[in-house]
Amino acid sequence: MILQSLVKPKSDLITVDENTDLDTALKLMEKNHFRCIPVLDATHKAFKGNIYRMHIYKHEADGGKMSDSVMTLIRNETKFVNLNSAFFKVFFTIKDLPYIAILDEFNDFYGILTHTKLMESLSQSWNVKFGSYVISVISPGERGDLEEMAHIITRYTAISSVISLDSVDRTGKTIYRTMFTLPSKVTKERLNRIIAALERKGFKVPEVEDLKQESKETPIEEN
Incomplete structure (x- = not known):
């Protein structure tokens, strides 16, 4: 089971919803120096995946429209675990990702567990x-x-x-x-x-x- 103290809750995160355009998402990531951010559904409850800054750069360089929805470049749609997931599932799901999404008992987006926080926890243990x-x-x-x-x-x-x-x-x-x-x-x-x-x-x-x-x-x- 994941210790909730390791998870950064949704209220402390910068996220976008599925209707956000690429230009808005990119500006948010550049302003906050983020490699990627979570994408939620229109109700801001369900996790849809992650949007990466590098993919937006490539999309723009290839002549893609920055007015397109973030869903056109969505990644990591299945990279999530639940709060009650076993440690080994967490460990093998995160791999080289900067973070994994955490869902609550209702399968709503709860927050994220960062790779850095997981490694710190292992170091302490x-x-x-x-x-x-x-x-x-x-x-x-x-x-x-x-x-x-x-x-x-x-x-x-x-x-x-x-x-x-x-x-x-x-x-x-x-x-x-x-x-x-x-x-x-x-x-x-x-x-x-x-x-x-x-x-x-x-x-x-x-x-x-x-x-x-x-x-x-x-x-x-x-x-």
Whole structure:
């Protein structure tokens, strides 16, 4: 389910309706420096799609009429989710879009979830701001692996967050990868002890990310 706090509501957005002409839509986007804006129906309830500035530029360059309706260049008509949609549907729907439309329980346009806001939410859930290291652990994919890895790590420290990122290599073999974020108090010495303990039990630790170093190189902006 999408947290409503992540969604920018319709009342805070600049939108156009299906009867708006391209010239008006373009001026709105240029004035507000928007790549695209949502298009609603005449009642301003139903989501129709998005209108992109680049498509209007191309339309005008090709000799198209700027008095044409925005519906002539509508895009992303099916790129929407509901407030109660599962996270994975949200994640795979947004992909490289600047935002996705959010519909309420009546399938009326509720607002948008921006790509930036989604990434910020993921970053927070991963505890990047308050972690020390992220260790990537490869396991055989057997029952009980996660429990055993967690048991080994918690002998030395608490776990801030954990995420599973299984993938398939070029040979078709599944790689069972689990990423553990460790708290900020974990030292390099303790990290090495954790890695050694994991490897003694047959787990591989091919990658370690130093979040402290990352934060120095690329500061995370506060909201």
